[in-house]
Amino acid sequence: MSQEYASKQPQGFKNHVTKVAIVGAGGSVGRYLAESLVKTGKHQVTAITRADSNNKLSSGLKVQKVNYDDTDSLVQALQGQEVLIITMGTTAPPEQHFKLVEAAAKAKVQWVIPNEWGYDTENEQIVKDIPFSDRKLPVRQEIEKLGLSWIGITCSFWYEFSLGGGSDRYGVDFEKRTMTFFDDGKTLINTSTWPQCGNAAASLLSLKVLPDDENDKAPTLSQFRNKMVRISSFTVNQKDMFDSVLRVTGTSVDDWKVSYEDSRARYKAAAEEMQKGSFSAFVTVMYTRIFFQDGAGNFGASKGLDNEALGLPKEDLDEYTKAAVEYAKAGKLY
CATH class of the missing domain: 3.40.50.720 (NAD(P)-binding Rossmann-like Domain)
Incomplete structure (x- = not known):
């Protein structure tokens, strides 16, 4: 045309x-x-x-x-x-x-x-x-x-919603102070x-x-x-997110229980649970898939972003990590 x-x-x-x-x-x-x-x-x-x-x-x-x-x-x-x-x-x-x-x-x-x-x-x-x-x-x-x-x-995925929404999403559970990294926690994704x-x-x-x-x-x-x-607010990995969590909460790694899971094994187990009717398993399937080490979660790297064309503002990661903490405390995301 x-x-x-x-x-x-x-x-x-x-x-x-x-x-x-x-x-x-x-x-x-x-x-x-x-x-x-x-x-x-x-x-x-x-x-x-x-x-x-x-x-x-x-x-x-x-x-x-x-x-x-x-x-x-x-x-x-x-x-x-x-x-x-x-x-x-x-x-x-x-x-x-x-x-x-x-x-x-x-x-x-x-x-x-x-x-x-x-x-x-x-x-x-x-x-x-x-x-x-x-x-x-x-x-x-x-x-x-x-x-x-x-x-x-x-x-x-929405950053404040996903970070504050429990370990099924970005791996963080603020209430239990647990952090679950998928694979090595260094897979970059876009999040807004x-x-x-x-x-x-x-x-x-x-x-x-x-x-x-x-x-x-x-x-x-x-x-x-x-x-x-x-569009994307941040291109980050779980390590970046957790560093922000530590800064915002004034805690150290020693205050948290940290674990690692193979992303594909996590996805497979959740997919099997989802077949039994578990909605939380669906959430785990959806989020874990984005963290596979195939670049699918970082579409900005492969296809580009339109932030500049739209004149979108740059945002502060810690500001929205704080929002996630508050949302989690209020139970607004469940």
Whole structure:
């Protein structure tokens, strides 16, 4: 497809998106997306929620209550929207995503940011190894089939959530003061904070849709059409994380019980438990797979990051380690 320019568009063409609808605006990452979009002052943000939802929403949002079993309800809620952002839990019913995409097409929404928000789902081996990952591609394909455009945001696991969420995730258990390293603990991965995900969505949707003309080299929304935007707050390994934990908590290695596990053996054992219906085993499978020594968890090294193009801020690791400690103390992550 040849490059389009704003200067060549019909009269009345608007080169920015302003109306954004979010599914899951009261959830973990959705809340940060909503807050960041509102703060730009460039967007009118609508939270799409169930009629019976009691989620606390950020100020500055318009609210549209819907019935997911009623397509007309969804279409009506999405009328006039230019962008639909979907944030749902990993185990959300797949049909909900397709219902939303179908409704978006009927409402003539132009852009969909589908339910990615995690590891690299364009890595075929990862998709094979982590349950539910194969649900992502069909949604993206359906979006294109219906004539809409999608942009996926790959951010890897959320740092403060994962560090503070117990040993099943990044190996740290603050309550028991245990640290489990996978293999040697030196496998680098990408990881992002919730605020950085919000920054990324707000920066992305603040870009011009098209370059003004052939001399305009600034980043645009169209350059990411039907592609992944890859971001990362930190490229770190477990040793880096643990060093930060020691600094933040004012403890030494001697205050912790440290152990090492072979990542592939850990993954295999958890996969067997998952077959028996254990959700915690699913979490272990998902996280451990990212730490295999095959580079899958460090997509920035193999595919590059879009932090610079989006003008994302550099963050302080210890600041978000502190947040993880507080979240763990409050029990907010379980």
